[in-house]
Amino acid sequence: MAASGIRGTFIDFTDDPWRHVGAEQEATRFHLDGLLVTEDGVIVDFGSHDEVAPRHPGLSVTEIPDRLLLPGFIDGHIHVAQTRVLGAYGEQLLPWLQKWVFPEEHRYSDPDYARAGTTRFFDNLLASGTTTCQAFTTADPDFTRIVFEEAARRNMRIITGVTAIDQHAPEWFTGTPEEFYAAATELIAEFHGVGRALYAITPRFAYGASAELLETCGRLRAEHPEVWVHTHISENPSEVHGVLALHEDCTDYLGVYEKYGLVGPRFTGGHGVWLSDDELTRMSRAGAAVTFCPCSNLYLGSGLFRLGAVTDPDRRVLTSFGTDMGGGNRFSMLNVLEDAYKVGMLNNTLLDGSVDPSKQNLAEAERNKLSPYRAFYAITRGSAEALYIDDKVGSFDVGREADLVALDWRGGPPATAWHASLSVGDAAPQTLEQAAELLFSIMMVGDERAVAETWVAGERAYHRDAR
Amino acid sequence: MAASGIRGTFIDFTDDPWRHVGAEQEATRFHLDGLLVTEDGVIVDFGSHDEVAPRHPGLSVTEIPDRLLLPGFIDGHIHVAQTRVLGAYGEQLLPWLQKWVFPEEHRYSDPDYARAGTTRFFDNLLASGTTTCQAFTTADPDFTRIVFEEAARRNMRIITGVTAIDQHAPEWFTGTPEEFYAAATELIAEFHGVGRALYAITPRFAYGASAELLETCGRLRAEHPEVWVHTHISENPSEVHGVLALHEDCTDYLGVYEKYGLVGPRFTGGHGVWLSDDELTRMSRAGAAVTFCPCSNLYLGSGLFRLGAVTDPDRRVLTSFGTDMGGGNRFSMLNVLEDAYKVGMLNNTLLDGSVDPSKQNLAEAERNKLSPYRAFYAITRGSAEALYIDDKVGSFDVGREADLVALDWRGGPPATAWHASLSVGDAAPQTLEQAAELLFSIMMVGDERAVAETWVAGERAYHRDAR
Numbered sequence: 001m002a003a004s005g006i007r008g009t010f011i012d013f014t015d016d017p018w019r020h021v022g023a024e025q026e027a028t029r030f031h032l033d034g035l036l037v038t039e040d041g042v043i044v045d046f047g048s049h050d051e052v053a054p055r056h057p058g059l060s061v062t063e064i065p066d067r068l069l070l071p072g073f074i075d076g077h078i079h080v081a082q083t084r085v086l087g088a089y090g091e092q093l094l095p096w097l098q099k100w101v102f103p104e105e106h107r108y109s110d111p112d113y114a115r116a117g118t119t120r121f122f123d124n125l126l127a128s129g130t131t132t133c134q135a136f137t138t139a140d141p142d143f144t145r146i147v148f149e150e151a152a153r154r155n156m157r158i159i160t161g162v163t164a165i166d167q168h169a170p171e172w173f174t175g176t177p178e179e180f181y182a183a184a185t186e187l188i189a190e191f192h193g194v195g196r197a198l199y200a201i202t203p204r205f206a207y208g209a210s211a212e213l214l215e216t217c218g219r220l221r222a223e224h225p226e227v228w229v230h231t232h233i234s235e236n237p238s239e240v241h242g243v244l245a246l247h248e249d250c251t252d253y254l255g256v257y258e259k260y261g262l263v264g265p266r267f268t269g270g271h272g273v274w275l276s277d278d279e280l281t282r283m284s285r286a287g288a289a290v291t292f293c294p295c296s297n298l299y300l301g302s303g304l305f306r307l308g309a310v311t312d313p314d315r316r317v318l319t320s321f322g323t324d325m326g327g328g329n330r331f332s333m334l335n336v337l338e339d340a341y342k343v344g345m346l347n348n349t350l351l352d353g354s355v356d357p358s359k360q361n362l363a364e365a366e367r368n369k370l371s372p373y374r375a376f377y378a379i380t381r382g383s384a385e386a387l388y389i390d391d392k393v394g395s396f397d398v399g400r401e402a403d404l405v406a407l408d409w410r411g412g413p414p415a416t417a418w419h420a421s422l423s424v425g426d427a428a429p430q431t432l433e434q435a436a437e438l439l440f441s442i443m444m445v446g447d448e449r450a451v452a453e454t455w456v457a458g459e460r461a462y463h464r465d466a467r
Numbered sequence: 468m469a470a471s472g473i474r475g476t477f478i479d480f481t482d483d484p485w486r487h488v489g490a491e492q493e494a495t496r497f498h499l500d501g502l503l504v505t506e507d508g509v510i511v512d513f514g515s516h517d518e519v520a521p522r523h524p525g526l527s528v529t530e531i532p533d534r535l536l537l538p539g540f541i542d543g544h545i546h547v548a549q550t551r552v553l554g555a556y557g558e559q560l561l562p563w564l565q566k567w568v569f570p571e572e573h574r575y576s577d578p579d580y581a582r583a584g585t586t587r588f589f590d591n592l593l594a595s596g597t598t599t600c601q602a603f604t605t606a607d608p609d610f611t612r613i614v615f616e617e618a619a620r621r622n623m624r625i626i627t628g629v630t631a632i633d634q635h636a637p638e639w640f641t642g643t644p645e646e647f648y649a650a651a652t653e654l655i656a657e658f659h660g661v662g663r664a665l666y667a668i669t670p671r672f673a674y675g676a677s678a679e680l681l682e683t684c685g686r687l688r689a690e691h692p693e694v695w696v697h698t699h700i701s702e703n704p705s706e707v708h709g710v711l712a713l714h715e716d717c718t719d720y721l722g723v724y725e726k727y728g729l730v731g732p733r734f735t736g737g738h739g740v741w742l743s744d745d746e747l748t749r750m751s752r753a754g755a756a757v758t759f760c761p762c763s764n765l766y767l768g769s770g771l772f773r774l775g776a777v778t779d780p781d782r783r784v785l786t787s788f789g790t791d792m793g794g795g796n797r798f799s800m801l802n803v804l805e806d807a808y809k810v811g812m813l814n815n816t817l818l819d820g821s822v823d824p825s826k827q828n829l830a831e832a833e834r835n836k837l838s839p840y841r842a843f844y845a846i847t848r849g850s851a852e853a854l855y856i857d858d859k860v861g862s863f864d865v866g867r868e869a870d871l872v873a874l875d876w877r878g879g880p881p882a883t884a885w886h887a888s889l890s891v892g893d894a895a896p897q898t899l900e901q902a903a904e905l906l907f908s909i910m911m912v913g914d915e916r917a918v919a920e921t922w923v924a925g926e927r928a929y930h931r932d933a934r
Contacts, residue, residue: 084885087911089839089904092816120885127881237821299911301812303822329805329911331882338796339809345768349559354704355770372556413915414594415798418551418587437556444554444766444796447914448880 003039004458005061007049008406009428010034010069011435012396013381017373018311021366024373029396030432034069035061038402041155041457046396062460064406066428067452068435070376071394072131072403073333074383076320077230077270077291079136080147080160081105081114083121086326093236093300093327094207101326102173105138114143118150126154126462128332129405129451132384132393134159134230134268134291134320136202139175141183148191155457157196157393157401159228162187164201164217165208168242174208177216188224196401196457198228198389205232206243206256218260228387229262233269233290236302240274254279263288266388270324271296272310273303280306281315289318289386292378294339295328307344308351308367320383334450337375337443344368372439406453409438411464412446419445470506471925472528474516475873476895477501477536478902479863480848484840485778488833491840496863497899501536502528505869508622508924513863529927531873533895534919535902537843538861539598539870540800541850543787544697544737544758546603547614547627548572548581550588553793560703560767560794561674568793569640572605581610585617593621593929595799596872596918599851599860601626601697601735601758601787603669606642608650615658622924624663624860624868626695629654632671633680635709641675644683655691663868663924665695665856667735672699673710673723685727695854696729700736700757703769707741721746730755733855737791738763739777740770747773748782756785756853759845761806762795774811775818775834787850801917804842804910811835839906873920876905878931879913886912 010031017024035052037045037059045052053059081104088100108114125133137144137160144162151158164180165173175183184201192199201224203209203217221229234240234253243253250256254275257263265287272290275283283290292305310317321340325331347368353360370378384394393401409424410417423429423437442450454462477498484491502519504512504526512519520526548571555567575581592600604611604627611629618625631647632640642650651668659666668691670676670684688696701707701720710720717723721742724730732754739757742750750757759772777784788807792798814835820827837845851861860868876891877884890896890904909917921929 083882084889086882086886087908088886088889089907089911092812092819120882124880124882237816238819241821298806298809298813301809301814301816303813303816325882331880339765342765342768342806345559346765346770347768349704349768349770352559352705354708413591413798415550415553415587415591415792419553419555422551422555440556441554444556 001040003037003044003056003059005056005059006036006038006064006069006404007061008034008064008067008069009435010036010396011376012071013377014395016382017371017377018367019313024371025432027377028373028432030435032430036396036402038458041402043396043398043400043402046398064453067406067408068429068438070405070407071380071396072405072454072456073129073379074320074387074394075125075130075133075322075333076268076383076387077293077322078133078325080118080121081108081138081143082326083117083124086331087299087329088326093239093302096300102170106173108138108143109140111142111146114146118146122150122154122156124331126454127451128448129407129454130333131403131405131454131456132157132389134200134387136160136163136204136230139163139165139173139180141187144187148197151197152195154461155196157389157403159198159200159230159387161200161202161230163204164213165204166210166213168208177210177213180213181216181220184220188227192227200228200230203231205239206253207239207246214256214260217262221261229267231257231269233257233272234274235271236300237274252276252279254282258282268320268387270322271302273297273305277309280309280317284315284317287318289320291320291322292340293322293324293328293336294343295330295336296324297343298339299329300327304343304346306347307340307370308347308364311367312364318386319378320386321378332448333379334443334447337370337379340375341370341444344370372436372443375443376439402455402458404455405451407442407450408452409442409446409450411450411452412442416441416446468507470504470511470523470526472523472526473503473505473531473536473871474528475501475531475534475536476902477503477863478843479538480844481862483849484838484844485834486780491838492899494844495840495899497902499897503863503869503871505925508869510863510865510867510869513865531920534873534875535896535905537872537874538847538863539872539921539923540596540846541787541854541861542592542597542600542789542800543735543850543854544760544789545600545792547585547588548575548605548610549793550584550591553798554766554796555793560706560769563767564636569637573640575605575610576607578609578613581613585613589617589621589623591798593921594918595915596874596921597800598870598872598921598923599624599856601667601854603627603630603671603697606630606632606640606647608654611654615664618664619662621928622663624856624870626665626667626697626854628667628669628697630669630671631680631684632675633677635675644677644680647680648683648687651687655694659694667695667697670698672706673720674706674713681723681727684729688729696734698724698736700724700739701741702738703767704741719743719746721749725749735787735854737789738769740764740772744776747776747784751782751784754785756787758787758789759807760789760791760795760803761810762797762803763791764810765806766796767794771810771813773814774807774837775814775831778834779831785853786845787853788845799915800846801910801914804837804846807842808837808911811837839903839910842910843906869922869925871922872918874909874917875919876909876913876917878917878919879909883908883913
C-alpha cells in the first residue's frame with residue numbers, strides 16, 4: 001500500500017512529564033505544522049512539515065487544520081459487557097456487581113446480543129477518541145471470541161481474554177477452573193499476537209477466585225509467559241477485607257496475586273485505591289502496573305487513588321488510566337482526566353498540611369496536580385508504557401501504529417468555545433504553551449464533543465461531523 | 468393575557484425526600500399525562516390532564532411528548548463574571564483567585580464586555596435548564612446593574628447584589644466600605660422586589676472583608692431586613708485558618724458572620740465544606756442556608772461536603788445546590804448532581820465502618836446517597852426552600868412562577884440512549900419508578916444535552932433543537 005500523510009498540529013510525549021517537575025514541556029514534542037507519514041497502518045516518518053515533506057515527493061496528504069492531533073487514547077481498564085449498565089444506580093462495588101452487572105453481563109451469552117453490544121462498545125470508544133483498550137469480557141469464551149473478532153474487524157489494538165470467576169457470583173455467571181483453562185488455552189492459540197490482538201489471562205478479582213482457579217491462572221502464566229495478566233486489585237475497603245479473609249496466609253491483597261506467580265511485567269491490577277506503600281514498592285520493583293479509574297472510584301465511592309504516591313520517583317509504579325466503564329459512568333478518557341484532576345486536587349489539599357500538619361508531604365502533594373502535560377501523557381504514552389505496548393502505540397515515533405485523535409478545542413458544552421478563546425482568541429494555538437492550555441480546557445470544560453476525528457492504523461474510523 | 472397550557476409528563480416534589488427514607492416517592496408528585504395551566508407567567512392550575520382540562524375549555528395547549536417536565540433548575544451559588552474562566556488551570560482557592568479570577572472579573576468594568584459576558588452567562592444557564600440563580604457580580608455597581616437588567620430582559624428570577632471586598636485582592640479590585648454602602652443602598656432601592664429580582668447583601672468572603680466592611684454589611688442588613696445575604700463560608704482549610712487569624716475573637720468561621728448580625732433566614736454561605744457540627748447546629752437553628760457546590764469543591768480540591776450531616780433530621784440545615792461556576796467547571800446543574808453523587812458515595816464509604824470502624828455512622832452514610840428523588844428535589848424545591856423563594860419557584864404548585872425544563876433522557880454522550888433503554892426500551896416511562904431511573908441516568912450518564920427545552924415564566928426561552 002502506498003504511503004500517505006496527515007498534516008496538522010501534532011502533540012505527543014517523548015518522556016514521562018513527572019520526571020520533569022516544573023519543566024514538563026521538555027517531555028513533550030510539538031509540531032505546529034507537522035507531517036505524519038504512514039504506510040500499511042504504521043508511522044514511517046514524522047516531524048515538521050518543512051523537514052519531512054521533501055523526503056516524500058508526490059505524497060497524498062490529508063490536511064486537518066484547526067485541530068490538535070494526538071496519539072489515540074488508551075483505556076487501560078474497561079468492561080465490554082457493561083456498555084449498557086454504565087452509571088446504573090447506586091451502590092458500592094460488591095452489591096452493585098450483584099444487582100446490575102452480573103445480570104447484564106449474562107445477557108452476552110446470547111451471541112446476537114453480544115455482537116450488538118460489542119458493536120456499540122467499539123462505536124462509543126471511537127467516538128471518544130479511544131483506539132486501544134485493555135478490556136474485560138466475561139467467563140463466556142464465545143463472547144470473548146466475538147470481542148476479538150470485532151476488534152479485528154476495526155483493526156483496533158486490544159488486550160483481552162476470557163474471565164476467570166468461580167465464586168461470589170451467581171452460579172450461571174461462573175465457570176470451573178477446568179473450563180477456564182481450556183477456553184483460555186484455545187483463545188491464546190487463536191488470537192494472541194494475531195493482527196493487533198494480545199491475550200490477557202484475566203482473573204476477575206481475587207474475591208471471585210478460588211485457590212484452585214488462581215493456581216490455574218498461575219499455571220497458564222507459566223505455560224504462556226508471552227501473554228498479559230489483567231485483574232482488579234484493592235478497589236474498595238470491604239473488598240480488601242473480604243479477600244484477606246479468604247487468603248489467611250497473605251498479609252495484603254497484592255500478596256495473593258504474588259503467591260500465584262501473576263505479578264510482573266504485563267500484569268495490570270485495576271484500581272489499586274487502597275494499596276499500601278509496601279505494595280506499591282513491590283509493584284514498582286516487579287514492573288507491574290496499576291490502572292487509575294477515577295470516574296469509577298468516585299462513582300462507586302471506592303476512594304481517592306494516590307496519584308502522587310504511584311508517581312514517586314523513588315518508587316514509580318507503572319500506571320495506566322482507564323474508564324472502568326460501567327463502574328465508571330463515562331466512556332470518554334477526557335472525562336477520566338477531569339475526574340483524575342479532581343481526585344488529584346483533593347489529595348493535594350489533604351497533603352499540603354492545611355488539614356493535618358502531620359500528613360504534610362509537599363512533594364507528593366505536587367505530584368497529585370494533573371497538568372495537561374501529565375494528563376495527556378497518561379492516556380497515551382504513559383498508558384502504553386504501563387501496558388508494555390509502547391513499542392506499538394502511544395506516540396508518533398516512527399514504527400508505531402498510526403492511531404490518532406483530532407481534538408477540536410471548541411467542542412463541548414456551550415461554555416467551551418468562549419473559554420478556549422481566553423488562550424487563543426478566534427485563532428489556532430501557535431505555541432506549545434497555548435496548546436497545553438487548550439488541552440486543559442478540553443479535559444475540564446469540554447468532553448467527547450471535542451473529538452472531531454479518530455484514526456485507526458492510518459485510516460479515519462470516526463468523524464464527528466459526518467454523523 | 469389569556470391562559471395557556473402545557474401537556475406532558477410532569478415530576479415535582481411536595482416534600483423533602485430525606486424525610487422519607489426508604490419511601491422517597493411519597494415526597495414526589497408524578498402526572499404521567501399532566502396539564503399545567505399558566506397565566507401571566509404564573510401557574511394557575513395543575514394536575515392530571517383528565518382532571519384539569521375540563522376546567523379550561525378552549526385552552527391553547529402546547530404538547531411536549533417524550534420528555535420529563537420538571538421545575539426549572541435553581542443554581543444557589545454562581546459567579547456571573549467567571550463565565551469565561553471556568554475550569555482555568557489550576558490551583559487551590561486562594562492562588563486561583565489571584566491568578567485567574569480577579570483579572571477576569573476586572574474586565575467587567577468595561578460595560579461592553581460586561582454586557583456581552585452577561586449575555587453569554589444567561590445563554591449558558593438557559594441551555595442548562597437553569598431558570599433561577601443566586602449570583603455574585605463584582606464590586607462594580609454598573610456591572611451589577613447590567614446583570615439585573617439582563618435578568619429582567621429575560622424575565623428570569625435572580626438574587627444578586629454588588630460585592631463587598633476591601634482586602635486580600637488587588638487594589639483595582641476592591642472598594643471602600645463607604646462606596647459599597649452607597650452602591651448597595653442605591654441598588655436595593657432600584658431593583659429589590661422589582662419584577663423577579665431580589666437583592667442580596669454580598670460580602671465576597673470574610674477573608675476579603677475588613678471589620679469595617681463587615682460592620683457595613685450588618686448595618687445594611689439592619690436597615691433592609693427584607694433583603695437577602697449571600698457570601699462564602701468554610702470552603703478551603705487554608706481559607707478557614709486565614710479567616711480565624713483575622714478574627715481572633717471568633718472561634719469559628721460562622722462566628723464571624725454571626726458577630727456582624729448576618730446569619731439568619733435568607734442568609735446563604737457558599738460551600739461550607741469544613742463547617743463543624745456546632746456550626747451546622749447553629750445554622751440549622753438560625754434558619755440559615757449553605758450551598759453545596761461539588762464540581763467546585765472537587766475542581767479546587769476544597770474537600771468533601773458533608774451531605775449526610777446537613778440532612779440530619781435532628782439538625783437539618785437548609786441546603787441549596789450550586790455550580791459555583793467558574794470555581795465549578797460546568798454550567799449544568801446535571802453535572803452538579805453527578806459530582807454531588809460522587810461526593811456522597813465517597814462519604815458513604817468513609818462512614819460505613821469499612822475504613823475506620825470508629826467512624827461508622829450508618830444513618831449518616833445512608834443520607835449521603837443521592838437518589839434521583841433527593842437529587843432533583845435538591846435542585847428545584849430544595850434549593851427554593853433554602854433560598855426562601857419556595858413561595859415563588861421550585862415546584863408546580865398553583866401560584867408559583869411557570870419555569871420549567873423539558874428533559875430528553877436520550878440526550879447526552881453516545882452511550883446515553885442505549886443506557887436509558889434499560890429502563891423503558893424505546894418507549895416513554897409509564898411509572899414514577901421508571902421516570903426516576905431515567906432521571907438518574909440523565910444526571911450520571913447524560914449532561915446538558917438532555918435539556919430539550921427551557922421555559923421561563925410560561926414562555927419557551929430555549930429550544931435545543933432550534934439552535
